[in-house]
Amino acid sequence: MEKHGAEGRERSYRKAAVRRAEILARAIELFAERGVGASLRAIGEAIGVSHAALRYYFPSRDELLVEVYRAHEQGEYDDPPPDSVSAVGVMERSAERNRAIPGLVELYATLTTDALQGEQHPLTRDFVRDRFSVVRGHLADRVRAGQRAGAIAADIDPDDAASLVIAASDGLQLQGLLDPEAVDVRRALALLERLLPASPQVDQHDRA
Template sequence: MTDQATEGPRMTKGERTRQRIIDAAFELFSRSGYRAVSLRDIAAHAGLTHAGVLHHFPSKEATLIDVLTRRDQVDAHLVLDPGPSAAELIDNLVDIVERNTRTPGLVSLYAKLSAESTDPDHPANYYFTRRYRLLRDHLTSAFSVLLEDGSPVSPGTAAVQLLALQDGLQVQWLLDPEAVDMRSATLDYLRLLGVVEETDDT
């Protein structure tokens, strides 16, 4: 899972084992989805016994939470920072879109999990609901600053439409990476709103 985390030289044996488990879970969830994978599958993929995995993670849900938490760490400057400026928020969002084009496994995992998690009983449902609301609220605040009075698009609508655009672009990109430029399409939308300049290469 080179796009998630790399082992540091100071990791303990236990930490390295946990990382192996998370790497295995990430790969299997990306390939088959959350529901189709068992904890025994993860153990086999990590080259460990079922009991060995249980020593570190008491359930498959626990591995999922750790995988999702790592994504939050990747995007911490956007999702967890309580007060990025409007301009910084837009810049960060475009950077994340561009980085996603270099991490197809991560995009694939999120596409699968976000579809599955529409079920309120799915363990990722709370995570995705919370993350969406955080992004929507951050973007609404940013657009409130960046959109001029009299704009035909409200800040809340602009935020929701941008998130929908990015979700759609990610699915299209997974189907045909050569046909979709997520960064350019995102910037085109921001230019239509008038929040970035026509010549801006953010």
Template sequence: MTTTQRTDARLNRERLLATAREVFAEAGPGASLNEIASRAGVGPGTLYRHFPNRTALLAAVLRDRIEALCAHAEDLLASESADEALAQWLRAFLAHARVSQGIGSALMVGSAGELGLDCHRRILGAAAGLLTRAQRQGTARTDLTADDLLQLVIGIALSTARPEDAGQPDRLLALVLDATQAVPRRSAPLPDVVRSSGAR
């Protein structure tokens, strides 16, 4: 394979991954693979050369999202405020958990279960780094663990999956963030809950 072919193949893979992230977020893990290929500007054959089946594509999308979250955590470790860095990353993790829960469920079969364990270990490490830094600065309570935080945020994601729950995730996360502080303080009101017109 020539250098040009290798470059084209890499760009096609990147386009397919970026498009798959969008389409799976819109339509869930059962989204049409032909639609993904079409929106990425390639043929189905190109998609299947890079990702031989749906599971391979879902796993690649999940890995890509985890890479982005871990890189974000690394960047935040250099920020001045450990407290705000932790809060910012937990907001990003909540968004990830809400979008990715269908992918995670679809992958928790067979050998893909190991991927889920590896992703959890990496996310746990990212959360631990940010939490430990906040604890050392005296802004986060010392009896809190990274696993506590992840379980709380995942719980928010799982319990607010309905369209009518639009504002509830931010409201619940605000409560969690307040509870993580060494000296809890609430300087602003909780975010409003936004209900859809069809909610009762």
């Protein structure tokens, strides 16, 4: 009886996990196509899941949005760029992927805006803050590698450079979506790449 109950519980956990994954997959499709400007109720209607069921698997809109974004990023982590790729190169690849999914940049913008309103969106704030921290860490490692290889000036702070590269990439994608004819994301990021390896600090030190 005990055992049977445990088996039954396990089967129903598995079923719930599968259902949750199905809902997530449909939400990912929906956001990629139509963006995220919708309530949890409207999302449920669009993907054909009752509001009650949706709330069972994703207690809040915030949690669903974070999970959709996390699922997308997992794809990037599963296929990381080789170590030889620079910090800017990593963001160029990411921007290239995002170009195919405009809803994703919208989702990202929504998450970061919600994160700023942290009192109303504590889960989103923690997710976005942690994510920035992790990505800064990864990129700073690549800046350090560039410095060891002599490609990036040794006195550039790797954390500052990492923050700058992320900011540039985020901001350029946003401008590019709003005005694709006026903003060339790829070229502007290439400009940063070209600038980072420079060693103008010699001049700066001379002047100081």
